[in-house]
Amino acid sequence: MFKNLSKFVCCLGLVNGTQMACSQLQNDHSYNRMQHYNFLSQDQLHNLLNKHKNLFILRENQTQHILSMIRDVNSDIVTFRQNSDRLIRILLEQALAHIEKKNSIKQSPLGFYDANQVKFSDQEICIVSILRSGNAFLNEALKVIQGASIGQILIQRNEETSMPKYFFEKLPENINEQQIILVDPMLGTGGSASMALKILQNYGVKQENIIFLNLVSCEQGLNKVFKEYPKIKIITAQVDPILIKEINYLAPGIGDFGDRYFGTVKKHTRAEQV
Ligand SMILES: *[C@@H]1O[C@H](CO)[C@@H](O)[C@H](O)[C@H]1NC(C)=O
Numbered sequence: 001m002f003k004n005l006s007k008f009v010c011c012l013g014l015v016n017g018t019q020m021a022c023s024q025l026q027n028d029h030s031y032n033r034m035q036h037y038n039f040l041s042q043d044q045l046h047n048l049l050n051k052h053k054n055l056f057i058l059r060e061n062q063t064q065h066i067l068s069m070i071r072d073v074n075s076d077i078v079t080f081r082q083n084s085d086r087l088i089r090i091l092l093e094q095a096l097a098h099i100e101k102k103n104s105i106k107q108s109p110l111g112f113y114d115a116n117q118v119k120f121s122d123q124e125i126c127i128v129s130i131l132r133s134g135n136a137f138l139n140e141a142l143k144v145i146q147g148a149s150i151g152q153i154l155i156q157r158n159e160e161t162s163m164p165k166y167f168f169e170k171l172p173e174n175i176n177e178q179q180i181i182l183v184d185p186m187l188g189t190g191g192s193a194s195m196a197l198k199i200l201q202n203y204g205v206k207q208e209n210i211i212f213l214n215l216v217s218c219e220q221g222l223n224k225v226f227k228e229y230p231k232i233k234i235i236t237a238q239v240d241p242i243l244i245k246e247i248n249y250l251a252p253g254i255g256d257f258g259d260r261y262f263g264t265v266k267k268h269t270r271a272e273q274v
Contacts, residue, residue, distance in 0.1 A: 037252040040241055048219060048239065052226050056098070056235045058090060063237045066090075070215070071254055080260050084185075084215070087237055088140045091213045094235050095181050096144070098211055120179050122147025126172055130155055130184040130196050133258035137183040137213070151175060153199055155192045162248050164191040169199050176204035180211070185257040187217035187236065188248045190224035197229050207231035215257070218243045218250050 040048070049055055069075055069083045099118050106115040127141045128134075128151040141148065151171040155164050172178065180200060187193060193212065200210065210232040212225070217236040220243050225234065242251040249255070259265045 037241055040239055045239065052222060054226065054231070054233045055222060056094070056233065057239060058094065058237045062090065063087060067238055071252055073255065077263050084136060084261055085140050087215055088137050089144065091235055091237060092140055092144045095211045095213055098233055099179060124178055126151050126175055126178040126180050128153060128171070128180055128182045128196065128200065130192055133185045133261070134183045136185060136257065136261040153196045155195050157248065164195050166195055171203060179209050180205055182210055182212040185215045186250060186254065187214045187221040188243055188250055190221035193221065193225050194228055197232065211235060216240050216250055216254060
């Protein structure tokens with residue numbers, strides 16, 4: 001697969017008018033690590049946020065250090081998991097920040113104060129994981145919202161066609177009464193997310209009750225999901241500039257998040273020393 005990647009990167013290089021010699025790249029049988037991807041400019045981010053009112057991007061100064069370690073191909077599994085968990089925690093807390101609060105008067109050890117708490121009890125919240133990678137969120141999700149129910153939807157990419165294929169779902173019966181936090185680490189084409197949202201819709205879940213969390217997304221996926229489900233909220237840590245279409249990988253991306261988080265990385269995809 002990474003053999004192919006070097007060819008795609010080569011084409012991108014030409015489109016972008018970089019000075020790399022194509023022939024040089026095609027003879028390179030390892031995946032190409034010479035391409036430098038620039039993140040979106042402030043203007044591009046501003047336009048994206050203007051276009052999608054329900055898109056929320058975490059503050060860069062809160063995420064850049066963590067994401068830099070997650071993306072790094074040389075990060076070992078402990079570093080990868082630790083930093084993924086940190087970022088997932090921030091995303092989850094951010095999701096709770098978007099849920100309506102109810103007020104009450106409570107007592108501190110010193111006196112009374114106005115309390116504002118998430119209007120749902122834990123039991124009224126359902127974390128819906130798009131398998132397999134979505135399960136990486138569960139570790140932190142069950143620390144933050146210990147009583148939440150967990151729904152799972154198995155959608156896998158067909159390796160031949162790259163199209164998402166639905167296998168099964170297991171969701172709480174009363175899911176249409178719950179606040180949904182849908183989780184998937186990467187939003188690429190938006191194919192899986194769109195399929196998962198369709199299933200939630202079939203269960204009677206309202207778009208307004210869905211917050212979709214991901215670590216890295218791209219404009220194409222955001223456009224697709226918001227076109228079909230304009231009322232959901234999406235919270236993402238960063239928007240990547242490129243979706244390498246032929247293999248559906250974001251760039252610079254993270255690689256295969258599930259493989260890295262669950263420790264099923266194939267040796268040949270690791271970094272080579274330059
Ligand atoms: C982080 O970024 C936000 C938004 O750009 C800014 O308001 C805030 O002051 C920054 N925080 C620090 C500690 O620099």
